[in-house]
Amino acid sequence: MRILFYDTKNYDKASFDKEQEHYPDIEIDYLKTDLVPRTASLAEGFDAVCAFVSSDIGKETLTILQKRNVRLILLRCAGFNNVDLDTAKALGIRVMRVPGYSPEAVAEHAMALALACNRRLYKAYNKVRENDFSLSGLMGFNFHDKTAGIIGTGKIGAAMCRICRGFGMKVIAYDVYENPALKELVEYVPLEKLLAQSDLISLHCPLMDSTYHMINIDTIRQMKDGVILVNTSRGALVKTEDLIEGIRLHKFAGVGLDVYEEETNNVFEDRSDEILEHSTTARLLSFPNVMITSHQGFFTQEALRAIAQTTLQNAMDAWQGKATENDV
Numbered sequence: 001m002r003i004l005f006y007d008t009k010n011y012d013k014a015s016f017d018k019e020q021e022h023y024p025d026i027e028i029d030y031l032k033t034d035l036v037p038r039t040a041s042l043a044e045g046f047d048a049v050c051a052f053v054s055s056d057i058g059k060e061t062l063t064i065l066q067k068r069n070v071r072l073i074l075l076r077c078a079g080f081n082n083v084d085l086d087t088a089k090a091l092g093i094r095v096m097r098v099p100g101y102s103p104e105a106v107a108e109h110a111m112a113l114a115l116a117c118n119r120r121l122y123k124a125y126n127k128v129r130e131n132d133f134s135l136s137g138l139m140g141f142n143f144h145d146k147t148a149g150i151i152g153t154g155k156i157g158a159a160m161c162r163i164c165r166g167f168g169m170k171v172i173a174y175d176v177y178e179n180p181a182l183k184e185l186v187e188y189v190p191l192e193k194l195l196a197q198s199d200l201i202s203l204h205c206p207l208m209d210s211t212y213h214m215i216n217i218d219t220i221r222q223m224k225d226g227v228i229l230v231n232t233s234r235g236a237l238v239k240t241e242d243l244i245e246g247i248r249l250h251k252f253a254g255v256g257l258d259v260y261e262e263e264t265n266n267v268f269e270d271r272s273d274e275i276l277e278h279s280t281t282a283r284l285l286s287f288p289n290v291m292i293t294s295h296q297g298f299f300t301q302e303a304l305r306a307i308a309q310t311t312l313q314n315a316m317d318a319w320q321g322k323a324t325e326n327d328v
């Protein structure tokens with residue numbers, strides 16, 4: 001089976017090369033370019049393409065792939081909102097994904113952000129490098145005995161609940177469905193109560209119509225003063241303009257973001273002054289209590305290994321005509 005791998009980063013190639021040893025029937029050709037209509041015809045002669053969240057797998061791309069006899073799209077990610085599934089189905093193209101690879105990777109990053117914000121680690125790092133060993137501006141608070149509010153208790157949220165319990169925190173949670181595995185660890189409460197009682201709020205629900213901008217000035221006003229907010233899920237769960245207003249109101253001890261609304265607009269790839277001037281992300285970065293990372297929550301050795309393993313197993317299952325739960 002021949003797979004054309006789009007948008008290859010060095011770390012993708014390293015992890016897939018390693019896993020491929022277990023799949024002698026699979027041959028992979030790596031491309032740096034992403035899958036978009038202009039590059040879809042490069043898949044001529046391949047059985048499958050491997051794509052990512054950034055790929056444009058709309059009608060045009062799918063039609064070209066189908067004409068080139070590609071019948072399988074292997075998404076090496078959980079999300080599939082970039083795929084026109086109706087067209088894929090109509091054209092007989094199977095789409096498979098990696099639903100969960102390492103919830104702990106993202107949850108551990110969420111806690112890393114929370115701790116870095118609380119103890120001002122980014123500031124401490126810079127101060128000491130400049131030979132300033134004073135403690136001014138570095139005071140934090142103990143997480144022990146404080147309350148963590150976890151919004152969304154699926155795979156990643158559940159891992160975050162366990163981590164917070166490990167820190168000796170009381171954990172309260174809000175979800176539209178309760179996770180039975182967390183029965184002993186977590187108290188489910190209405191969202192208003194979670195907002196009002198939590199010292200640390202961490203977002204772990206997916207982006208949907210019902211969760212779009214769920215953190216806005218109304219919900220921010222309901223939070224405790226001095227709360228730490230962490231978002232490792234999707235940028236648009238938080239209305240950035242309102243977050244900035246909340247920061248100006250001194251609501252937050254710290255804000256840790258691995259995702260932000262402008263992520264897909266390549267704000268920081270095109271660094272023109274005009275774009276940066278209007279960028280809400282750049283405005284966020286101007287506050288001393290905000291820490292932003294570049295969507296790296298998933299980026300661990302274990303998660304990359306799991307992504308490669310599942311993607312190649314998906315390829316074999318499709319090759320052998322097996323139906324699996326990883327079908328989209």
Ligand code: NAI
Pocket residue numbers: 078100103106151152153154155156157174175176177204205206207210211232233234258259295296297298299
């Ligand atoms: P999951 O599907 O296991 O859990 C999501 C949970 O959110 C479910 O329990 C669901 O009932 C809940 N939920 C749905 N609507 C809700 C609402 N209105 N209010 C509260 N909870 C609601 O998903 P998983 O694997 O835990 O991932 C969570 C999110 O993490 C993903 O949607 C994705 O956006 C993000 N993610 C971020 C990564 C990163 O690198 N930063 C990597 C992977 C995922």
